[in-house]
Amino acid sequence: MEVQKHSVHTLVFRSLKRTHDMFLVDQANLPPPNEDSDKIKMMMKARDEYGPVMHLVKNKQDHDDHNGSHFSDSKTDESAGDRFEHRSALSEFEGRELYETDAPPPGTEDIYNIPAPAAPSQAVVLAGTQQQALTARRTPSIPKPQWHPPWKLYRVVSGHLGWVRCVAVEPGNEWFATGSNDRIIKIWDLASGKLKLSLTGHISAVRGLAISSRQPYLFSCGEDKQVKCWDLEYNKVIRQYHGHLSGVYAIALHPTIDILVTGGRDSCARVWDMRTKANIHSLAGHTNTVASVQCQAIEPQVMTGSHDCTIRLWDLVAGKTRVTLTHHKKSIRALLIHPKLHMFASGAPDNIKQWKCPDGNFIQNLPGHSAIVNCLGMNADNVLVSGGDNGTLYFWDWKTGYNFQRLQAPVQPGSIDSEAGIFACTFDQSGSRLLSAEADKTVKIFKEDENASEETHPINWKPEILKRKRF
Structure with a gap:
């Protein structure tokens, strides 16, 4: 009995087809997308990202309303609109059973309708949290080399x-x-x-x-x-x-x-x-x-x-x-x-x-x-x-x-x-x-x-060429 011989192109095509069919079956068995689950996921991300600083937005807005200040330029109106969208996104968490067991981040009690603590020590902690949130992180700097005589x-x-x-x-x-x-x-x-x-x-x-x-x-x-x-x-x-x-x-x-x-x-x-x-x-x-x-x-x-x-x-x-x-x-x-x-x-x-x-x-x-x-x-x-x-x-x-x-x-x-x-x-x-x-x-x-000193032999130091390289 003769064995039928196929060309290389035919064998490659058949291998590709088997691979395609195998992975297509795996993809077809995936569950259909669920809009509610996607919405809940986005809400969780928004709360984790903006939750700790939302009280700062509210305090700033109350302060501006109290002083009668109004924003006229379009950029400020746009940023205010963004803050409103963030607050509206966060407000959808209220009343959901899914998050009843989650403890709110420190300093966000007003977002979750929890009365703020009145103890002085807790107020100091709250103030420290606000200051830490507003402090800019310092960029890492390369130390200047120590001077050595030649x-x-x-x-x-x-x-x-x-x-x-x-x-x-x-x-x-x-x-x-x-x-x-x-x-x-x-x-x-x-x-x-x-x-x-x-x-x-x-x-x-x-x-x-x-x-x-x-x-x-x-x-x-x-x-x-x-x-x-x-x-x-x-x-x-x-x-x-x-x-x-x-x-x-x-x-x-x-x-x-x-x-x-x-x-x-x-x-x-x-x-x-x-x-x-x-x-x-x-x-x-x-x-x-x-x-x-x-x-x-x-x-x-x-x-x-x-x-x-x-x-x-x-x-x-x-x-x-x-x-x-x-x-x-x-x-x-x-x-x-x-x-x-x-x-x-x-x-x-x-x-x-x-x-x-x-x-x-x-x-x-x-x-x-x-x-x-x-x-x-x-x-x-x-x-x-x-x-x-x-x-x-x-x-x-x-x-x-x-x-x-x-x-x-x-x-x-x-x-x-x-x-x-x-x-x-x-x-x-x-x-x-x-x-x-x-x-x-x-x-x-x-x-x-x-006889050498820093004046006679200064450090020719350029930070850009001293950046540490990986491996």
């Missing part, structure tokens, strides 16, 4: 033989450590910029450093898949944490618990017990390199940013994703937690975004840094710094997102212009000095211009 370069620290990939300042604010592509970790005196110590042990580029505030430990990670713990009393490695399957690009210490979190090219962030070297959790979920890791004492305790264009906030107890933020359109290489507020920022080539903890609610965009943003820094004066792959430093006011300075640090003699990238930046513990790790094999230290 920053300037005042010291260049050189000594590495490769790109400087990471920098960390110790809690005592006496020295800082840097890691480089030359596989060496160097420790420098912060006041003088002189080299104090060189630590060798990594066999590939050092990509991350973290200094403990409770133990004399320095933690480092690199492209050799290794995570090391250095005892600074003996200047040697005392522990190594094995488990990453590829290069480790980011490291962070928990401020209150003896754990560290690392992330790398294996698309996984790992939580380690500092003392036993045990891999507590493997935070899996990202589909590309985990380029930034941050830890804080309150929820969410761990945040990760990845080249898969997402940010994940993790439940540290369960080892699972709590929130995934997908607002960015390009890879995220920098995350930063605000030192005072329960907020954080993320940096990507498309935008710098501000978020609110614990659920990652979007706050605002900081547009304008048209480069690959490799790092973010923040001090207690609400100065946010972003470092780009083209050697630019942008300084922002955190609250308003105002970009008050753009800085291009000059490359050092002997370097080419393409080596103008900034890979890491951080403020010292006082927030008065900014350290940047750069591709010209140097560490540059910036400080505020002491």
Whole structure:
């Protein structure tokens, strides 16, 4: 038996006809329109909208009648006619059983033929209601940004033989450590910029450093898949944490618990017990390199940013994703937690975004840094710094997102212009000095211009360009 074959047009037409017949049946079963129900619905809307202010119309009309004032212009007559129509619409509610159980809005007793209260306290409440109804609501305004002095370069620290990939300042604010592509970790005196110590042990580029505030430990990670713990009393490695399957690009210490979190090219962030070297959790979920890791004492305790264009906030107890933020359109290489507020920022080539903890609610965009943003820094004066792959430093006011300075640090003699990238930046513990790790094999230290004032460097503030954009 042959099966009859139909053309595509015939099949499409039959499908459309079946769909039409099916929905036509649903539409045909709808009840016919009821004029009384529509009228009742419109009456309810009118009462909800105009009920609380109808007593003001009546008081105004009585006041005008008492003073003998008459409206002559057509616009006033039209508005008076509108008020009369509203009153007539509201008067149809009186005597209906449908609204016997509804309590009248405050201050509308005269509309529903209810005698007004004579108590003084209730009269004061009534007066306050009238004043609140007549008060115009203020339009929201964008706050003016706080003035910050500009920053300037005042010291260049050189000594590495490769790109400087990471920098960390110790809690005592006496020295800082840097890691480089030359596989060496160097420790420098912060006041003088002189080299104090060189630590060798990594066999590939050092990509991350973290200094403990409770133990004399320095933690480092690199492209050799290794995570090391250095005892600074003996200047040697005392522990190594094995488990990453590829290069480790980011490291962070928990401020209150003896754990560290690392992330790398294996698309996984790992939580380690500092003392036993045990891999507590493997935070899996990202589909590309985990380029930034941050830890804080309150929820969410761990945040990760990845080249898969997402940010994940993790439940540290369960080892699972709590929130995934997908607002960015390009890879995220920098995350930063605000030192005072329960907020954080993320940096990507498309935008710098501000978020609110614990659920990652979007706050605002900081547009304008048209480069690959490799790092973010923040001090207690609400100065946010972003470092780009083209050697630019942008300084922002955190609250308003105002970009008050753009800085291009000059490359050092002997370097080419393409080596103008900034890979890491951080403020010292006082927030008065900014350290940047750069591709010209140097560490540059910036400080505020002491001679600057609001007169010499005014705020070029335009509210229309600072309107917050959604996502």
